[in-house]
Amino acid sequence: MDVVQPIMWSPVGDGVRILDQRELPTRELYRDLRTVDDVYQAIRTLSVRGAPAIGIAGAMGLTLALSDDALDRTQAMSAIAGAAARLKSSRPTAVNLAWAVDRVYRLALRNSGDTRALRECLRDEATRILEEDRAMCRRIGEHGATLIPDGARILTHCNAGALATGGMGTALAAIYVAREQGRTLEVYADETRPLLQGSRLTAWELSRAGIPVTVLVDGAAASLMRDGEIDLCIVGADRIAVNGDAANKIGTYPLAIAAKHHGIPFYVAAPASTFDPSTSTGDEILIEQRDASEVRCGFGAPTAPDGVGVYNPAFDVTPSTLISAIISDRGVHRPPYHFE
Amino acid sequence: MDVVQPIMWSPVGDGVRILDQRELPTRELYRDLRTVDDVYQAIRTLSVRGAPAIGIAGAMGLTLALSDDALDRTQAMSAIAGAAARLKSSRPTAVNLAWAVDRVYRLALRNSGDTRALRECLRDEATRILEEDRAMCRRIGEHGATLIPDGARILTHCNAGALATGGMGTALAAIYVAREQGRTLEVYADETRPLLQGSRLTAWELSRAGIPVTVLVDGAAASLMRDGEIDLCIVGADRIAVNGDAANKIGTYPLAIAAKHHGIPFYVAAPASTFDPSTSTGDEILIEQRDASEVRCGFGAPTAPDGVGVYNPAFDVTPSTLISAIISDRGVHRPPYHFE
Numbered sequence: 001m002d003v004v005q006p007i008m009w010s011p012v013g014d015g016v017r018i019l020d021q022r023e024l025p026t027r028e029l030y031r032d033l034r035t036v037d038d039v040y041q042a043i044r045t046l047s048v049r050g051a052p053a054i055g056i057a058g059a060m061g062l063t064l065a066l067s068d069d070a071l072d073r074t075q076a077m078s079a080i081a082g083a084a085a086r087l088k089s090s091r092p093t094a095v096n097l098a099w100a101v102d103r104v105y106r107l108a109l110r111n112s113g114d115t116r117a118l119r120e121c122l123r124d125e126a127t128r129i130l131e132e133d134r135a136m137c138r139r140i141g142e143h144g145a146t147l148i149p150d151g152a153r154i155l156t157h158c159n160a161g162a163l164a165t166g167g168m169g170t171a172l173a174a175i176y177v178a179r180e181q182g183r184t185l186e187v188y189a190d191e192t193r194p195l196l197q198g199s200r201l202t203a204w205e206l207s208r209a210g211i212p213v214t215v216l217v218d219g220a221a222a223s224l225m226r227d228g229e230i231d232l233c234i235v236g237a238d239r240i241a242v243n244g245d246a247a248n249k250i251g252t253y254p255l256a257i258a259a260k261h262h263g264i265p266f267y268v269a270a271p272a273s274t275f276d277p278s279t280s281t282g283d284e285i286l287i288e289q290r291d292a293s294e295v296r297c298g299f300g301a302p303t304a305p306d307g308v309g310v311y312n313p314a315f316d317v318t319p320s321t322l323i324s325a326i327i328s329d330r331g332v333h334r335p336p337y338h339f340e
Numbered sequence: 341m342d343v344v345q346p347i348m349w350s351p352v353g354d355g356v357r358i359l360d361q362r363e364l365p366t367r368e369l370y371r372d373l374r375t376v377d378d379v380y381q382a383i384r385t386l387s388v389r390g391a392p393a394i395g396i397a398g399a400m401g402l403t404l405a406l407s408d409d410a411l412d413r414t415q416a417m418s419a420i421a422g423a424a425a426r427l428k429s430s431r432p433t434a435v436n437l438a439w440a441v442d443r444v445y446r447l448a449l450r451n452s453g454d455t456r457a458l459r460e461c462l463r464d465e466a467t468r469i470l471e472e473d474r475a476m477c478r479r480i481g482e483h484g485a486t487l488i489p490d491g492a493r494i495l496t497h498c499n500a501g502a503l504a505t506g507g508m509g510t511a512l513a514a515i516y517v518a519r520e521q522g523r524t525l526e527v528y529a530d531e532t533r534p535l536l537q538g539s540r541l542t543a544w545e546l547s548r549a550g551i552p553v554t555v556l557v558d559g560a561a562a563s564l565m566r567d568g569e570i571d572l573c574i575v576g577a578d579r580i581a582v583n584g585d586a587a588n589k590i591g592t593y594p595l596a597i598a599a600k601h602h603g604i605p606f607y608v609a610a611p612a613s614t615f616d617p618s619t620s621t622g623d624e625i626l627i628e629q630r631d632a633s634e635v636r637c638g639f640g641a642p643t644a645p646d647g648v649g650v651y652n653p654a655f656d657v658t659p660s661t662l663i664s665a666i667i668s669d670r671g672v673h674r675p676p677y678h679f680e
Contacts, residue, residue, distance in 0.1 A: 026642050191644070193559060196643050200644065207648050215636070217533040217635060218557070222593045223657075251557070254561065254598050303536050303540060305544045309553065310556070311555070312560070316559075316566075
């Protein structure tokens with residue numbers, strides 16, 4: 001299967017090469033990010049998106065703070081501290097962005113080499129994060145595939161696929177592995193307003209991998225469920241509280257309510273790094289409000305009149321009572337959940 | 341209050357003047373439809389939309405089949421029969437399009453005058469349908485306003501407003517009348533993918549009438565409910581079965597499920613002409629599938645890759661068990677429903 005890889009080191013010079021996801025599905029365009037600010041902007045504008053990919057980009061991006069070998073120790077540590085804070089602020093809800101950046105940053109604090117040695121050390125650590133993510137996706141996929149029967153018609157929301165990670169994704173990894181294992185599958189992808197990650201990204205990467213996919217507006221998913229056309233739902237998560245409440249792309253929560261209403265299993269797949277021991281329940285999760293322009297004129301033309309208010313939360317919280325199982329690289333977790 | 345009027349006779353010559361709703365919210369553009377085919381296309385392409393307005397447009401449009409006084413009786417009756425069939429086929433799910441067209445058509449069958457007299461007779465009947473609709477909207481509004489408390493925060497979907505009728509709307513009529521009666525209100529309008537009638541039309545007409553309105557993507561409504569920000573939902577309907585199951589714009593059904601989940605009243609407001617005695621339950625309602633391009637590239641740019649499937653139903657069916665009350669010009673109907 002041809003699963004896309006959206007993030008890697010630039011082949012030439014210091015830099016992080018990304019597939020610019022804002023250009024999909026029209027163009028497969030790769031860009032080399034050469035500065036911390038390039039990476040900050042790429043995360044902020046969703047050129048890189050998906051919780052694990054954001055973490056990898058943050059970790060790789062932190063090394064770019066040290067591109068100048070002439071920095072002395074104090075300057076290097078100051079540059080890294082500033083870059084870590086800035087990178088973590090690019091998407092405040094994404095817990096494993098902070099996790100990955102802090103992991104590289106903590107290593108820097110312990111390293112006593114010169115700037116060049118420090119940069120190599122951080123670069124190795126960021127590479128490990130990328131490779132661990134790839135292995136982690138595979139494990140999530142293998143655990144998740146056990147929940148996907150032959151012939152399954154699967155509904156997903158947003159993009160929790162290869163485009164969101166360093167590997168084959170989280171929710172979509174389960175689909176890729178089930179397919180590798182020879183099962184026949186069909187995927188329905190919510191388009192996922194406002195930024196259409198479902199139609200632009202999920203449909204693109206599944207289609208590229210040869211998996212049949214049908215796109216629908218978010219409000220049409222419940223009709224498919226009512227007509228008996230959906231066997232299970234599987235989505236990703238950006239943060240999972242100790243009790244299993246899961247923050248994910250806006251529109252996930254009503255999907256979970258509809259799945260419950262129709263008696264359809266609703267699965268969340270995410271790396272264990274998404275579990276946040278400092279968050280007891282979903283009520284504590286800060287929901288980022290994104291720019292009104294995404295709703296008001298997200299397609300180049302005005303779609304709402306001037307002067308009206310816009311409510312545009314990036315995420316919603318699905319309470320654990322609506323989640324049939326949570327799939328992580330550690331296994332399939334069933335309720336009652338308790339993640340630490 | 342300045343409530344817009346989207347359909348009227350052309351001031352000069354035979355014709356139906358419509359506000360072209362595809363141009364909103366950017367331009368307030370009126371067009372004169374001079375032929376049956378103009379009216380057919382206007383309904384088909386959603387330049388005129390909303391169940392009652394479609395009925396009025398159909399009834400008024402039928403008179404355009406007789407623009408040529410030289411037609412003899414046989415030719416005139418043949419022209420009307422053909423026009424009635426064509427107009428009714430423009431939106432097969434809209435029951436009161438058929439109702440309004442048939443009402444005018446039946447009158448033609450009984451009229452024995454020449455073509456000019458016949459045309460005047462039909463024109464008078466179409467005018468009565470428009471005026472009755474205006475009065476009916478007012479009655480729906482007065483009944484519906486009894487369900488709207490002072491300070492209410494109201495969620496609506498699609499556009500069941502003045503832009504959908506000959507008068508002040510159906511769902512929005514309740515809001516307009518409650519406001520006229522001095523209550524403070526706040527409206528949240530689902531943008532309503534794929535064609536964005538909520539952000540383009542509902543937000544536009546409410547804002548024009550001075551009612552505070554906030555737009556959101558369809559998937560964000562459940563988050564507002566969970567946060568305790570919604571006191572009631574009110575939507576329109578295109579067809580209501582004998583048992584109270586209601587067909588309305590795609591995305592209504594998941595909203596009703598979410599409202600039930602949160603214990604929030606969910607109201608449907610529609611003229612009694614929307615009650616379809618020949619449809620026992622929602623299962624019998626034919627759901628029109630609309631063009632894939634609305635989902636695939638509805639905003640001038642490709643939003644899904646080539647080659648993927650698209651599921652694009654125009655409507656969904658909300659079962660009566662999820663509807664707290666149905667408001668018509670006859671009153672407020674509570675379950676168990678039985679419409680004949």
